[in-house]
Amino acid sequence: MIKVSQLLKTVSTADGDLNILRGIDLEIEPGASAAIVGASGSGKSTLLGLLAGMDVPSGGEIWLDGESLNELDEDQRARLRAEKVGFVFQSFQLLPALTARENVMLPLELAGVSDAEQIAEQFLVEVGLGERLSHYPTTLSGGEQQRVAIARAFARQPRILFADEPTGNLDTRTGERVIELLFELNGRASTTLVLVTHDERLAARCDRCFAMTAGEIVER
């Protein structure tokens, strides 16, 4: 389902080239859940951006659901995301001008789904926000915002879900509830889940756990 071979990412800095990822090899089966853990600056988020096709590698290759990202241009990678990928971010990344319902509708509308509104409402009810459909993000708590983000991620029924520190901005109790929700929906939809986290408890709930250190990865 997700296959990474000899992945490199190098950026130029004033002090010369900086190798952020140094030959990553990785394979995650369909429907599995995987956690990537590591210290700040170890390259976790860079790897996630590359896996989701939001950035291009300096070397190596990535296959997502059988498609090689290296052969796709930016717009084709965007189409792939629209069709197969969902996202949950640490900072929620909801559009402040849109209501909870409209935020969930957005990826459905981008994919041309006709009954976007009903689907969005259904998912918001599932995450427990049936009463908050018309609320704007600024009027929702952090946990509620993350639940809207989860509803948005699952509404398109993606084959793969990437989550970047999904509990990073939440308190422990709220974080736990969000994790429950995430795994529950993931289990129901048989989505491949890749999440980046500092949270060892969250990592422990995943089928596999990879640790990153200085741009290199090992499975624990």
Add this chain to the structure above:
Amino acid sequence: MTSGLSWKLLSREWRSGELGILLLALVMAVSVVVGVSSFVSRLQSALLSESARFLAADMVLVSRTPVSDEWVQEAESQGLVTSLGVGFPSMAVADIDHMALVSIKAVSTGYPLRGDLRWSREPYGDVIAEGSIPAVGEVWLAPRLFALLDVSLGDQILVGEAELRVTGAVRGEPDATTAVFGFGPRLLMNVGDIPATGVIQPGSRVEYRLLLGGDRSAVSSFTEWVEPLLGQGQRVDSIDGSQPRINDTLDRAQGFLLLAGSLAVVLAAAAITLASRRFGERHTQYVAILKSLGARSWEISRLYGFSLAVLGAIGTVVGCAVGWAIQAGFIQLLGDLLPVEPGPAGWKPVLIGMVTAAVCMVFFAWPPLRRLGLASPLSVLRADVGIADSQRPQDYLLGGLSIVALMWWYSGSAAVTLAVIAGLSVVMGLGFFAARGLLSGGRRVGGFAGSIWRVALAGLQRRGRANALQMVIFAMAIMLMLLLSVVRSSLIGQWQAQLPIDAPNHFLLNLAPEEKPVLEGFFREQGVATEALYPMTRGRILSVNAEVLPEWREVEGEGVPRQREANFTWSDDLPEGNVLLDGEWWDADDSRAWISLEEGFAQDIGAGLGDRLSLRIGAAELEAQVRSIRKVDWQSMRPNFFVVFPRQVLEQYPGMYMTSFRLLPDQKPVLNQLVSVLPTVTVIELDIVIREMRTVIDQVARALELVLGVILVAGALVLISGVRSSLDARLKESALMRALGARSRLVLGTLWIEFLVLGAMAGGLAAAGTEVAAWALQTRVFEMNWTPTLALWWIGPVTGALIVGTLGVWSCRRVVNTPPVTLLREV
């Protein structure tokens, strides 16, 4: 992405208020352009009809022989209205002891076709301006004639063989400056009485004037028809040539108004650019989220292109309506204060508004939004990822070229456009190359300063590129406002200098040398100030370098040298107001036969420096060599001469004297006494002419001030947009400072310093740009003398600092009265 989704996203964007800012900038841009240009159009058409007033018609056919009936019929068949006038000098006789040489004007029904004939029942009574003329058998006299002829209302006077009854006093004729028939005071009568007078005989000095009025196309088509048919002594006077001084004033006023309109276009573009950049910056993250959710670049471009098109349409319609309302409200509000009755604006302002909106949208609003398609979705994971190369040089180039084209189209003047572009180029050149250097230098200075200064100057340097751009925009707006103020002041100053309040308003001719002491004594007694007395001898230029010039009647066409008769004078010094173009002036005791010629006169006779001329004065002939060529200011109210000799050369020939002097309205009866003391002198009264000119100049000056006001408001709006463009970054930093414990005083002080420094530097740049543009405009467009406006160099920085500082701190005032956490969440 479907257009349905584009509509949905557009409506959601609209609800968020972000699009509203862009729309507001567009509406402002279009409404200022439409408002200024329609106001200018209405003033222009009003000023054009104002200048028609000086002809009393839209066009006049002047002839020494009666105008053919066929021509009158042709004019009327082309839709023109006509009115016939006849002018000639003659004697008016009340009785054997009271007679006067008068300048007679006989008019027919309809006179004047433009402007008002002002008259009163008593010589100096209440003025009536309703449309009437003396009835057949009646005359109206200049007030002074009542005393000269010793007549009052109802008395009879003789003009030739006709006995006419005095029924009113002429107080003002619109065409007093263009229809002059001899030097005497005016007598106005009905053209129907002319045959009864019997004064017009073959060979009489008579001027027939066929006044024509109608729309411009009919006037020009009749002009084209009649011009080939004109014979000797016939000509067509149009608005353009009727009154050089007034035309000059109106031409310059028009230049100013077009300049103002062009500046409105530049300000509009600046406002749109700022708003669009801010919109683009605020939407980078929005687009990154859309892209992370699968939106493709072209879909993003289509979304924003669609949004912009809808915004453009709404902005254009609303802007045109608001602009129209602004000028209508302006005219309504000003009411009687308006210098002239406003004319129609036509559709051009709306067209200009639409084209301005389209150009602003495509070349200024679109580039920052088009770049949004390049936003990296990665920035949803990493906040430090922005849009690389957010604005390309070609965007600026295309924008610049489009604005040049727009200004050129709008002003119709390459010179106006180039002058403004020259100033703006100086601002941009200096701004981009010097501003960043100064800002980084500022930090080094700040290193030695107190903490507020250090923080402020570090802030300026940190956002160096954005600040340089912001400074240039501020400088452009300030420059345009300063430029318009400077040009307005120098135009009005020059107009007022041309017609100073104490300018002489009467000329006195034919004063015999032995009468000089009498006149001087009389004026002293009456308290009348005079210019110097100028000797005046009539003479004729016969040949140049022994080549005899043909007489006037022997030559056909313009530009062929011919004999000229002129008034000669002598002078020890170069006459006041004259400029020596070539050659040298003579010493006061020089007795050689030198001669100095006015440049146009020298051309007429085909003479240049060093040429030998033969002249005739009375019966004597003399030879003289051209010693200098002079430029004469014909617009001054001083006696001016084509030909000047050294004193010792001309003094030996018999001659008379002339002078000019100033009389206040209540001193007019002095003229009657003067004529009785010195009965042979001739007095030319120019007071009415000067009053008319001053009225027009005052009106035009007021119109310029109104337009300047509109542009200042537009400039202020651009400054506000400029301040807003950097608001988010400043609010965020200030909120962070407060969150870290900085007191309000430090935060506000920092903001004050940042904006004051930016404003002062922008003001300095603006002063430099203004000097360059003002030089180009004054020397190339308005044909005025240029002197540097030194005051700009302190007015620019001080006003820049005050305006930008105040606006900036006012816009950021929330930072001290809103909890930092709220601000941080918002931005």
